[in-house]
Amino acid sequence: MPKDKLLDIPLTTIEIFCQIYVKKNAIEVASHLELSQPKVSRALAALRSVFDDPLFIRRESQFQATEKAHNLYPIFREMMECSQAVDHLMKGGSGGAENTVEIATVPQLEINLTQSIKQAAMPVADSEIIVSTTPWGETTSQQLINDELDAAICFQRSSHRAILSKSIIQHRGGYLVARSDHPIWRDPCIDNMIDYPLVKLITMPFPANKSPIGNYAKQVGKQMQIYATAPDLGSAANSLLNSDAIIIIGVKGAVDFLRNINGLKAQKIDHVQDQSILKNFSHPTVYLWLKLDTRGKVTTPFWLQRCLEDYIIKAHQ
Template structure:
């Protein structure tokens, strides 16, 4: 004899339908099954309970005494199964679509958690899905196509479908290098250009130029690029394992790098910073948001404010 646990929910459903309708043909039609499949399901139950369950009389299948008792329990199992299935469907259908933000690496640290916290503060779904993706030249189209919800970057957008908001300017850079780097004996720009530089893949300057690299070239000492890092983690690894230096303008990114064992950061002296930025404008952070055809921004106001606040906080 087989165990009841070997019997599927679909077999139990066939039993309950047959109990009510008394015809394998009607049950097969109602459940979109073949008659042989209905018959096999009942045969499986007969083997489990060692009972015919249904006896044919006048072209009608009549339930046995055991089948009468079983129907009460099996119909409860079927009801529970349907309830669980409906709950699962409701949860899936009510799940909010993920929010994806395109961002430069300097402004990625803690961004997803900041959005989650603010969503909770606005009594939204606690399980809201947030993720970030690297900003690139494709981000404008991704935002227009709805692949991302917003973008944080260092250049304005000219696309009419997007709102491009200037949020804040960097005001001073930080020198970052390994803790025991000789640069700390003399952290002047004329000494910095004696060492290779680590660049991030997205720089806040036209054509991704490095101001210190331009300064070095003007002094007849072109700087070597040790690495172009896609993110802050990769940049930190390069700094720890080399004589390279790095200049970063976003305070949150600086704090992240300085928190890593073996790395030190220090604000560049004002006069030195101005010399580095000679010929460059102060870098500006922009927030891109998608517009509706009528010109209104599509993103919810709470998310706009969260992103703006996050950008400003990251510079303090």
Template sequence: MTSVNIDKLKDINLFVIRAFCLVYQHGNSIAVAGILDVPPSKISRSLNALRQSFSDQLFIRRQHGFEPTPLADNLYPILSRLLGESEEIAAIGHFKEMDHHNNLHIITPPQLAINLIHSVRCAAENNNDPHSIHLKLFNDSTLDELASNRADAVISFTPAEREGILSKAIATPKKVYLVAREGHPIWDNPSLEQIASYPHILYGNACYPNSQSPMKFYCKRKGIPFQLDSIASDMAAMSNSLLESDAISLLAFSSCASFFRDLKGIQAIQLSSRQFEELISFKTPKTVYLWLKHDQDGRVSTPIWLQKSLEQHILNSLGQAG
């Protein structure tokens, strides 16, 4: 039976519980740090606090992300319920304040979650329209969440095929970035032919099928066997694979490349415009869309400042800010 350190458990706060629940839901700590807009080290400290209290590892690092231990499986429904009840109490206690401080719920692919909370918060402050910002990662039920008013805006790689929702095409990638560990042989000659000779880590999730990789089409047309190392659902899993192997990856987002440059042991460079043009001649990159709600009168109900903020964030993430 797992022992519990009661004295240490007294020091567990709601942030620690929230961090645990989000890591359990999303399977990695880096994505959760982006959602909560805190350094990854703060998420690590929160998990360590719970580990010490319950004398259990709680999450085991795997190639695909964090795998919960049996104790974590048992704790999640309890702590999730506790977190929900605590937030209800907080909402009641701050009812007057919340009247003037609305909530915004934004859903995004993980590739575009970097700095999103900060971007929207700054826009809200500049427009004197304070909001509490809630960020959630894109999933199979996202369209239903927007249609049922459980989300205010969605960033996606596909248009929304439902009446009452506007799909606004914002931008298509115009750059491509090569990511690999420092000291990788690819840095001696990062040509497309050499890039095709190494195993690739693809980034696949609910709204970005890994089958759409331009490199897969490049290899097919060139008659080169495409080598798949793994499919990562988030950047934490990708970074682990990059550091532990000779696998490489191609990314379309400047923000993701910057994220990897900041990680010790990983290097990222932008390929030339000629290389990019050659790649997209085999497969056009996916367009980034902004999904917005219509009200009962058929007008977009999302605030104009939020629309512009999200559009600018997408352009910044793609390295297309003018």
């Protein structure tokens, strides 16, 4: 690959590549970056020419990265993070860590969050920081504006002007979780799933906390029963172990947590059936909420922003 070609690649094109790698959908990337679809397509075409590789191959409704794209992503992401760090410092941002950090989050994205933040803070903190989490909810916006929180992770965009809602990643397929000896495993199709009660987490990644599988049950003339609404994954696991209830989760990190509990089993739902469940629902998006000051500048330290974004992405892989 000629060096002069590589030097001609602007950071905006690299950012488009990183967003396509994460979101797997050019339309979503264009919307997220507030660009036209032709500009996104031209950027991708330019990269394909430079690296003599398709980089992303369309499979059904999403892009799948090639081996070359997988190898490029860590390098390009590091370039974007360095650029953002320089920009943050140029604007007078502080790189140091505070003594305490508090994050509001949904239960699906709480596993290992505090440990991830503590580890990320080690290079920038003078001493070990205290990290705590609180459930995301109706009061989260005001808490963030009042500086009672450092950031929030959730499934919906904030409408408040003082909060930046960063779209980080979309779920790409749900997982069925139930007891290891549950009869559903004989034939785990959705028409059998709706015969069993459902465990819901208190915060669902769908509008008005609706359940897509519950909606599917209504469409075929059945009423799916709710066994329990769990405040956290531990409570959900307890309900699953002591009943014939099932749960469907889209965050891989949460699935792995449940899968590792003795007596529970998890399995990815077949793509065709997953699409049937999600009919009339869009793929859930995970948002990172950050507070803006009066000048429109993000107040959250850059190291923490980077940590939370990495954590969210890794939780889906």
